[in-house]
Amino acid sequence: MPRRPRSHQPRKAPKVAYRYIEPTSDQGRPMYMLLRELVETHHADLRQAQIALAWNLSWRPDLDGRLVLGKCHKVSDLHREVAEVRAYDFVIILLERFWTDVLVNERQRRALLDHELCHADIKRDAHGDPITDERGRTVYRIRKHDLEEFACVAERYGCWKKDLEGFASALERGRERTTDQWVGYRSLQADLHQAGLDVAIERIVEWNEDQRREARTYALLRRDVEGRSVVDAPAFLTASE
Numbered sequence: 001m002p003r004r005p006r007s008h009q010p011r012k013a014p015k016v017a018y019r020y021i022e023p024t025s026d027q028g029r030p031m032y033m034l035l036r037e038l039v040e041t042h043h044a045d046l047r048q049a050q051i052a053l054a055w056n057l058s059w060r061p062d063l064d065g066r067l068v069l070g071k072c073h074k075v076s077d078l079h080r081e082v083a084e085v086r087a088y089d090f091v092i093i094l095l096e097r098f099w100t101d102v103l104v105n106e107r108q109r110r111a112l113l114d115h116e117l118c119h120a121d122i123k124r125d126a127h128g129d130p131i132t133d134e135r136g137r138t139v140y141r142i143r144k145h146d147l148e149e150f151a152c153v154a155e156r157y158g159c160w161k162k163d164l165e166g167f168a169s170a171l172e173r174g175r176e177r178t179t180d181q182w183v184g185y186r187s188l189q190a191d192l193h194q195a196g197l198d199v200a201i202e203r204i205v206e207w208n209e210d211q212r213r214e215a216r217t218y219a220l221l222r223r224d225v226e227g228r229s230v231v232d233a234p235a236f237l238t239a240s241e
Contacts, residue, residue, distance in 0.1 A: 018093065021053040028053065034113060035092075042152070043117050048138060051120070052088045055096035067168045069161075070094045070112050072119035074142050077133075089140050092116045098168050103218060105232045111157040112164055118150040119143050167231075170224035174217040183212040191219035197233065211236055 021028040031053055039046050061067045071093045080087045092113065099109060121143040123131045131139040153161070185204045192199050192215060207215065214234050222231050 015058065017056060017058040019055045019057060019096075021055060023053075031113075034110065035117075038110070038114050038117055042114060042156070043120070045122050046117065046120055049089045049120065049140065050087065051117075052091045054091055054093050055099075056093050057096055059095050061169055061172060065169045066165055067098070067172060068095065069098050069164060069168055070116045072116040072142065074120070074140055080137070089138075090120045095168075098171070101171060102214065102234060103171060103221060103231065107157060108164055108167070111153060112161070114156065115150060115153045115161050118153060167221075167225055170221050171217070173224065174220040177220060178213045178216045181213070183209070183216050185212075188212055188216055188219075191216055192237075195219040195222035197237070199237070207236065 021031060023029065023032045035051060035053065039049075039051075056068075056071075059068045073091045073093065075088050075091060080089070094112070094116075098104060099112075119142050121141050123139040123141040125131055133139055185201055188204055189199060189201055195218070197219075204212065204215075211234070215237055218231065218233055218237065225231060
């Protein structure tokens with residue numbers, strides 16, 4: 001039997017799952033400022049630690065609908081040793097589409113980053129003194145939750161990480177239900193009314209298609225979280241006429 005000719009169609013390049021957030025970029029500058037503020041205010045033991053931020057571009061909800069929003073990784077000794085420019089001690093990975101979503105507010109972003117910083121800790125000896133390696137570098141470790149969440153984060157923000165994850169899952173569902181769909185004026189008005197916001201049809205008609213999708217996602221999100229999370233309305237929705 002003759003062999004099939006090989007396809008010369010080029011293979012798709014594998015997608016990149018992570019992207020480093022440059023501290024000097026327009027996007028990275030406020031994020032690293034928040035990182036430094038949280039370290040100074042709540043994580044004094046990490047003032048000498050080198051912490052990088054990175055995006056995850058691929059995390060999706062699991063079979064139960066739960067979505068990973070962030071992870072804190074301790075950099076290995078090998079990577080610290082071979083780093084050419086800057087040897088980081090930790091990398092905090094954040095889900096890009098959650099962090100950058102306009103319906104996620106600053107308090108939620110702060111709580112998420114604060115939570116991940118709680119995982120970063122100094123390794124100590126039996127006397128409670130910091131351990132250093134033979135090069136004089138501080139040895140760090142990853143700390144587990146106390147119970148299911150760090151109590152300090154819940155005290156500071158009044159929410160647990162599972163609340164943020166529930167909010168993120170509801171946001172994912174809302175986005176899926178509005179992407180590439182026509183949003184009618186009357187149906188949107190009804191959705192907003194159910195979410196507790198009465199908007200004149202004349203205003204809705206003035207919004208462009210993207211704004212109507214954003215408004216519907218907001219309405220669906222308000223309905224899904226049922227008061228368990230604060231959902232800030234898009235600015236155009238609450239702007240005075």
